[in-house]
Amino acid sequence: MSNQAQTTSAPAAEAGAWEPNLLVFCCNWCSYAGADLAGVSRLQMPTNFRVIRTMCSARVDPEFVLRAFAKGADGVLVLGCHPADCHYIGGNYRTRRRIALLRVLLEQYGFNPDRLKLEWVSASEGLKFQATIKEFNQKIIELGPNPLED
């Protein structure tokens, strides 16, 4: 399985290639609009991700991320407004602190911390959304499947 993933270079699934499951949390005010812009602009990107819209990136409880990994997500991406742009003044700052600490925790659990990524995507950054998804998908393909076995 992991060897297959290593040799895969294309972002989307080729026949028989392993395709990661990605979960993307988007904040309602910036990143979801950014994802929408990427969509209406018909920017091409891998399709193996699911978006969950939250009112703010700070709504993403560490429990959500841990549950995502426990349920088999191979990577979790949290997208929020740029610093100083948060609709709720400081939600994205809290997210940033939590994700930093959560990455340390995931590493202690034995996960590669790169399976969790925080990125700022504004409503006008459809291109950045596309690039972030492509890059993250590639990173997870390199890392291989979620190591949690059931």
Next chain:
Amino acid sequence: MAKIRIAQYWGAGCGGCDVALLDIDEKILGVAEMADIVFWPIAVDAKLKDVEAMPDGYITATFFNGAIRNSENEHVAKLLRKKSQLVVSFGSCACFGGIPGLANMYTLKEIMDYVYTKTPSSDNVERVFPTPHWKAPEGDLEIPVMYDQVFTLDHVIDVDYYMPGCPPTTNLINEFLGIVEKHVKEGAPLPPKGSVIASQKTLCDECPRTRTVKKVDKIFMPYEIDIDPKKCMLEQGVICLGPSTRAGCGAKCLEGNQPCRGCMGPTADVLDQGGSMLSALASIFSIGNGEGLLNEDDIMELMLQVKDPLGTFYSYTMPSSIIKRKVKERKATTAPKEA
């Protein structure tokens, strides 16, 4: 009237829960009056074969303390479940895995290797390890099989009530015994199955310390500062698991000027005590207005003041947390070899 029958057993625990049950002062006389103790290895002489001979449902209530670490723990838990009407998960180890649950940070092989060959006092050049079966001249010997992972009691059997705490406090034990006594003597209804015999609120709710702003500037270990006994621990920079821990213990550690370490487990509806504490702690760092100017490395440096998030936030709950145990990336970056 007929007496009720109770049993107490220990899995992977320290014995503190057994002592806690004895520690209920003169109420223990009430217990002896109300109940026959049919099985309790630490206190009475009944043997496992006596339990095996009992009809199903013979025991009114079993208090099981300690986590499930080996085949013997699991076997006795299943046996007692069959023979009991009620099973109470007694203490943090049975409820959440407790301190023994931190062994989920390592594999069985790593633990065995360390304990039998690598400790400073190990003298085992032949690398002799315990085996579950051994043919000795006197006959076949068997010891229980140790599992690769620590489980909670409710991972292996159906549990009726949970009584967390390390150990459960005298008040909680008395409260529960009072409920059982009322049920037996007057037919009062029992609490709904799955109830946690403790408060529904967080520890902060019953903590007597004064809180003003809930802000942390810098994290300290308890020995590094003189802790003010009247002021909130977190505001003084000492990590206290109060915000994510269930109340019911009477904030005894805080009375003793020590921070809460979370033995009462998560509050109702929270799946992951550690995640909940991580979220709370990250939120109360006080940075001021300049946070937008900090970069990712500054934030990481700030958060790295928490030296051991897993050990701090999951001291008692690793086996019942969402991830449960340490995992291993198939493509290890540091490439340690696996046998």
